[in-house]
Amino acid sequence: xxxxxxxxxxxxxxxxxxxxxxLENRKNIRIKKEGTVVKNLDKIFDxxxxxxxxxxxxxxxxxxxxxxxxxxxxxxxxxxxxxxxLLKMLQSxxxxxxxxxxxxxxxxxxxIADKLHTAxxxxxxxxxxxxxxxxxxxxxxxNISGPEQAKAxxxxxxxxxxxxxxxxxxxxxxxxxxxxxxxxxxxIKAMLQDWYLKRWKYAKRNISVEQYAKYLISIVETFCLSPxxxxxxxxxxxxxxx
Amino acid sequence: xxxxxxxxxxxxxxxxxxxxxxLENRKNIRIKKEGTVVKNLDKIFDxxxxxxxxxxxxxxxxxxxxxxxxxxxxxxxxxxxxxxxLLKMLQSxxxxxxxxxxxxxxxxxxxIADKLHTAxxxxxxxxxxxxxxxxxxxxxxxNISGPEQAKAxxxxxxxxxxxxxxxxxxxxxxxxxxxxxxxxxxxIKAMLQDWYLKRWKYAKRNISVEQYAKYLISIVETFCLSPxxxxxxxxxxxxxxx
DNA sequence: AGAAAAAACGAGCGAGCGTTCGTTTTTCTT
DNA sequence: AAGAAAAACGAACGCTCGCTCGTTTTTTCT
Numbered sequence: 001x002x003x004x005x006x007x008x009x010x011x012x013x014x015x016x017x018x019x020x021x022x023l024e025n026r027k028n029i030r031i032k033k034e035g036t037v038v039k040n041l042d043k044i045f046d047x048x049x050x051x052x053x054x055x056x057x058x059x060x061x062x063x064x065x066x067x068x069x070x071x072x073x074x075x076x077x078x079x080x081x082x083x084x085x086l087l088k089m090l091q092s093x094x095x096x097x098x099x100x101x102x103x104x105x106x107x108x109x110x111x112i113a114d115k116l117h118t119a120x121x122x123x124x125x126x127x128x129x130x131x132x133x134x135x136x137x138x139x140x141x142x143n144i145s146g147p148e149q150a151k152a153x154x155x156x157x158x159x160x161x162x163x164x165x166x167x168x169x170x171x172x173x174x175x176x177x178x179x180x181x182x183x184x185x186x187x188i189k190a191m192l193q194d195w196y197l198k199r200w201k202y203a204k205r206n207i208s209v210e211q212y213a214k215y216l217i218s219i220v221e222t223f224c225l226s227p228x229x230x231x232x233x234x235x236x237x238x239x240x241x242x
Numbered sequence: 243x244x245x246x247x248x249x250x251x252x253x254x255x256x257x258x259x260x261x262x263x264x265l266e267n268r269k270n271i272r273i274k275k276e277g278t279v280v281k282n283l284d285k286i287f288d289x290x291x292x293x294x295x296x297x298x299x300x301x302x303x304x305x306x307x308x309x310x311x312x313x314x315x316x317x318x319x320x321x322x323x324x325x326x327x328l329l330k331m332l333q334s335x336x337x338x339x340x341x342x343x344x345x346x347x348x349x350x351x352x353x354i355a356d357k358l359h360t361a362x363x364x365x366x367x368x369x370x371x372x373x374x375x376x377x378x379x380x381x382x383x384x385n386i387s388g389p390e391q392a393k394a395x396x397x398x399x400x401x402x403x404x405x406x407x408x409x410x411x412x413x414x415x416x417x418x419x420x421x422x423x424x425x426x427x428x429x430i431k432a433m434l435q436d437w438y439l440k441r442w443k444y445a446k447r448n449i450s451v452e453q454y455a456k457y458l459i460s461i462v463e464t465f466c467l468s469p470x471x472x473x474x475x476x477x478x479x480x481x482x483x484x
Numbered sequence: 485a486g487a488a489a490a491a492a493c494g495a496g497c498g499a500g501c502g503t504t505c506g507t508t509t510t511t512c513t514t
Numbered sequence: 515a516a517g518a519a520a521a522a523c524g525a526a527c528g529c530t531c532g533c534t535c536g537t538t539t540t541t542t543c544t
Contacts, residue, residue, distance in 0.1 A: 032490065033541095056385045058301045062532060072493045073533080083532065139381065143298045157443075182447065183457055190436035191429055198428070201399075205424065215425055223464050274520065275511095304502060314523045316505080325502070 003209050006125045010101060017100070021093045028085065030078040041079060043069045045090050049132040057087060057140050087140070088148060094133045095155055098126055106162065112170040113229065116220070119162060120188065121213045127196040128209045134196040160185045167224065176224045184224065191216050245451050248367045252343060259339055267331050272320040283321060285311045287332050291374040299329060299382050329382070330390060336375045337397055340368055348404065354412040355471065358462065361404060362430065363455045369438040370451045376438040402427045409466065418466045426466065433458050 022037060031037050047068035051060040062083065066073050080086040105122040109115045127134040141152040163185035170176035195202065195212055202212065221230070264279060273279050289310035293302040304325065308315050322328040347364040351357045369376040383394040405427035412418035437444065437454055444454065463472070 030491090036491075054384070056298060056300055058298055059385060061530080063530090066494095074494065074535080075492045077533070078491075139384070142296070142381070143301060180457065183449065183454075186436065186440070186443070187433055187458075187461065190432050190440075193436075194428065194432035198432075201428070207425065212425075215422065216429075219429065219461070219465050223461050272521090278521080303500080305500090308524095315503080316524065317522045319503070320521070 001121075003125055003128060006122070007129050010126075010129060013101070014097070017097055021096065024092070025089050028081055037079070040069075040071065040075075041089075043071070044076065044079060044086070045093075046132075048086065048090060049136050052136055052140065053132055056143075057136070058143055084145065087144060090133075091137065091144075091148060091152070094130065094137070095151070098130070099155070099158075101126060102159070102162075112166060112173060112175045113221075113225070115166050116163075116170070117217055119166060120192065120217055120220070123159070123192050124195055124209055124213045124216070127192065131196050131199055135199075138193065138197060156189075160189050163188050170224070174226055175229050177226045179224060184220075188216075188220060191219070243363070243367075245367055245370060248364070249371050252368075252371060255343070256339070259342070266334070270323055270327065279321070282311075282313065282317075283331075285313070286318065286321060286328070287335075288374075290328065290332060291378050294382065295374055295377055298385075299378070300385055326387065329386060332375075333379065333386075333390060333394070336372065336379070337393070340372070341397070341400075343368060344401070344404075354408060354415060354417045355463075355467070357408050358405075358412070359459055361408060362434065362459055362462070365401070365434050366437055366451055366455045366458070369434065373438050373441055377441075380435065380439060398431075402431050405430050412466070416468055417471050419468045421466060426462070430458075430462060433461075 022034070022041075029037055031040070044065070047065055048057070048060070051064050051068055062073060062076065066076060069076070080089060102119070102122055106115055106119050109118045137152065141149060144152070164181050167176055167179070167181035167184060171178055171181070195209070264276070264283075271279055273282070286307070289307055290299070290302070293306050293310055304315060304318060308318060311318070322331060344361070344364055348357055348361050351360045379394065383391060386394070406423050409418055409421070409423035409426060413420055413423070437451070
């Protein structure tokens, strides 16, 4: 699946998901009409990401946010109780969305090598579609309160575990050779993160998310795929190098 | 060279270097005795990194810093004019030190493959020895003022360029195969950065900097080394896999 | 259209920030 | 040991922050 197709499928998905997520925080929001909440929370979240990714969440003032979101100070506080709650809402919404999409795509695949491809590709596509949030989440994790920080770290390790599991399963069925899979999974995660942490760099060099995905997959396969499977894969249409 | 040996050589180095760097900012420091300046700036820098890496530089108050460094508010302001200047001093000192050490080690090597090994290894060792600063520098870059931010980005691209150059030279002399070296250099950088950005993770798993270096080198070589050189290297004592 | 409900508004509050400077303590000099 | 120079001190200042609440504007309902 290419990136354009992927983006279409998730933007349909996003609408249903948003309403679902709202129910949890509904009690803390003073606004009655559902439509208004969705519309304005969207503006608020976008503005938060835009400002925070420039100067940091802590340095963003509520006056900055008011200006960028096009809502008065008073209006803002109809949607959340305090600055920290705004962050909590934003984090929990995006995190559960990301998890859901990622799992669905991986579970759809049956072959081990395909699972690895898909995990890498979908993670990259997700981080491309929601780059501001992925960047934000990475950069702000250490500045947030204890319980929230724990959730962010757990989420990070969870993704890594997915890769480790795939590599372990692949070794059992002789698709991958023996390696330190925990370490390889860490390194895959690091390479995935570079895409959304340094987007400015890749944008300037005109490297598309598809190209990056291909390259990343080729590195991992060169390192992990067993010799027999390397050959199979080559005859199936190259491994995307160069 | 193992990490312990490396650390010894740079701590000797650091003392001379510190005095050298002082001269630049000497005019803004109200304290006369050189020894006092060196001692207290060290305390101030350490405290800054400790607090900032917990809650962010912007969130660190001068009262926090005063407490952690063991100096009064008034005393602090004898060493820098304002909070932002403190950051500038810290950044310029550590950045030029890092650059110097890295270059010296790489230039000492003559073989292309050795240059690649050394570049990876020394960068990892440096980031291990100065982990708080490397972490700080990465996390705070986006929050600092224009000119300082530009220097940080330039420094990031500079290191990447070193790797790209080595890979290009290596392809010419048939040590490395043809790849997109710019992209490979990016990815090497990403893997190096993961070491100091997620040290808590690697510490918990008891992975030493030497192990990580070995693993990283093996990934890069599996991907880049030409078939003939892969064989040569294996007979010379393995490539550190598993 | 007019009344009631909902949403948006923004000046103002107290707390806490970066920074200053008159004073006290420590160190050096003779 | 005493006076001078250097360094450290910390209460106080002006300003900006997160957040509130009485008021105004917009939307909904009959």
